[in-house]
Amino acid sequence: MSTILNGLRIVEVSAFVAAPLGGMTLAQLGAEVIRIDPIGGNIDYRRWPLAPSGASLYWASLNKGKRSVAIALDRPEGQELARALIARPGPDAGILLTNLPTSGWMSHDALAQSRDDLITLRLTGNHDGSGAVDYTVNCASGFPLATGPGPAPVNHVLPAWDVAAGLYLATGLLAAERARRQDGKGRQVSLALSDVMLASVGNLGYIADVQVNGAVRQPIGNDLYGALGRDFATADGRRVMIVAISNRQWRAIGRATGLTDKFALIGPMMDVDLDTEGGRFTARAAIFAVLERWCAERSLAEIAAALDGTGVLWGPYRDFGQLVHEDPRCSVANPMFATIEQPGAGPVRAPGSPLAFSGGTRLPPLPAPQLGQDTEAVLAEGLGLSTAAIGKLFATGIVAGPSSTAF
Numbered sequence: 001m002s003t004i005l006n007g008l009r010i011v012e013v014s015a016f017v018a019a020p021l022g023g024m025t026l027a028q029l030g031a032e033v034i035r036i037d038p039i040g041g042n043i044d045y046r047r048w049p050l051a052p053s054g055a056s057l058y059w060a061s062l063n064k065g066k067r068s069v070a071i072a073l074d075r076p077e078g079q080e081l082a083r084a085l086i087a088r089p090g091p092d093a094g095i096l097l098t099n100l101p102t103s104g105w106m107s108h109d110a111l112a113q114s115r116d117d118l119i120t121l122r123l124t125g126n127h128d129g130s131g132a133v134d135y136t137v138n139c140a141s142g143f144p145l146a147t148g149p150g151p152a153p154v155n156h157v158l159p160a161w162d163v164a165a166g167l168y169l170a171t172g173l174l175a176a177e178r179a180r181r182q183d184g185k186g187r188q189v190s191l192a193l194s195d196v197m198l199a200s201v202g203n204l205g206y207i208a209d210v211q212v213n214g215a216v217r218q219p220i221g222n223d224l225y226g227a228l229g230r231d232f233a234t235a236d237g238r239r240v241m242i243v244a245i246s247n248r249q250w251r252a253i254g255r256a257t258g259l260t261d262k263f264a265l266i267g268p269m270m271d272v273d274l275d276t277e278g279g280r281f282t283a284r285a286a287i288f289a290v291l292e293r294w295c296a297e298r299s300l301a302e303i304a305a306a307l308d309g310t311g312v313l314w315g316p317y318r319d320f321g322q323l324v325h326e327d328p329r330c331s332v333a334n335p336m337f338a339t340i341e342q343p344g345a346g347p348v349r350a351p352g353s354p355l356a357f358s359g360g361t362r363l364p365p366l367p368a369p370q371l372g373q374d375t376e377a378v379l380a381e382g383l384g385l386s387t388a389a390i391g392k393l394f395a396t397g398i399v400a401g402p403s404s405t406a407f
Helices: 016-025 057-062 076-086 108-112 133-139 161-184 193-203 206-213 246-259 260-272 277-282 284-297 300-307 320-326 373-384 385-394
Strands: 009-013 032-038 067-071 095-098 119-124 187-192 228-233 239-244 313-316 339-342 346-351
Touching: 009 016, 009 076, 016 057, 016 095, 016 119, 032 076, 032 300, 057 161, 057 346, 067 076, 067 373, 076 108, 076 373, 095 161, 095 228, 108 119, 119 161, 119 385, 133 161, 161 193, 193 206, 228 277, 228 284, 239 246, 239 284, 239 300, 246 260, 246 284, 246 300, 260 277, 260 284, 277 284, 300 313, 373 385
Parallel strands: 009 032, 009 095, 032 067, 095 119, 119 187
Antiparallel strands: 228 239, 239 313, 339 346
16 A cells, blocks of 8 residues: 555644645545544534535545544643644654644644644745635736636636645645654744745746736637647537647647648648747637537547547546546546545545555545544544543543534
């Protein structure tokens, strides 16, 4: 099994997407990730979509393979218990992952008093510590105004900055843990959601384009910027994406569709070189007009038969239902997937880690825990508390176990 992080122990205090995704990324590689929530669940615990039982499929999907402890974090006794779990001894423990405010008892300095080599991974909205979420960061990124067919902004439903931040958090945690192995020192690693956005915009060249060329990318609908690609309607009401970013792929489109001779007329007519990305981009309207007719005369199945295995980069558009029912990559035929029994939801096709390491098979996906499912076991194993002491904590409402309506 791909338990490459076996033995690494992480405590996560989080909500929503970024930190939970970072923790799950590490859990799916074998780390023990203990998610601490307030009794009754954090603010993301009932987020849509919901199963018929009322359980959050969103929460379950972001917390697969973790252990769950429910503690009264608003009470000093609960805070002390959480602090002990975060700072518990061991060379592979003493790591906190959070995207919640870290003032007071949960600040790095306060926790480091219990363990001076503590590692804290902290996600904020902005680099100055002020608040932001994916939607308020995305609106400033430039992408909504470069998306769609016209001047009105188009917000993408994918929380791209949250997803990227979660993966940065996982990377930062592993880097800090490696550094601690070398120098024995703890550290706080801070990441701002807006910095994830800004780094991405810069790394893709859009900041430099403004500074060097004075250019601001404009919306061009579904056309592929700077190359050849767009969506096309099929005869049976579906849509496909066809792309060429190399000469080999461009020529493959001509051969597979039988349109090579027609394409050859476009270059001289428009005085462009279709063997360059720039030339194809300039002449895209004429190229698309030819491809539109070819696709409109064929069903999706006929287009698949013509293009599969030819070297053409193409794919069908699918909604979430079509993805689940049609795409073999989204099935147990893909070794990343397995069917798990998720409490509150029933059997669910779930992905494990997309990383595959040589020398072993993937760690299979595991269900998300019920809220508080592991409270008793973690207190006994992690802190060495007796059955009587744990019983007293339950009786006084400092901790809680799983409820009948919780994951």
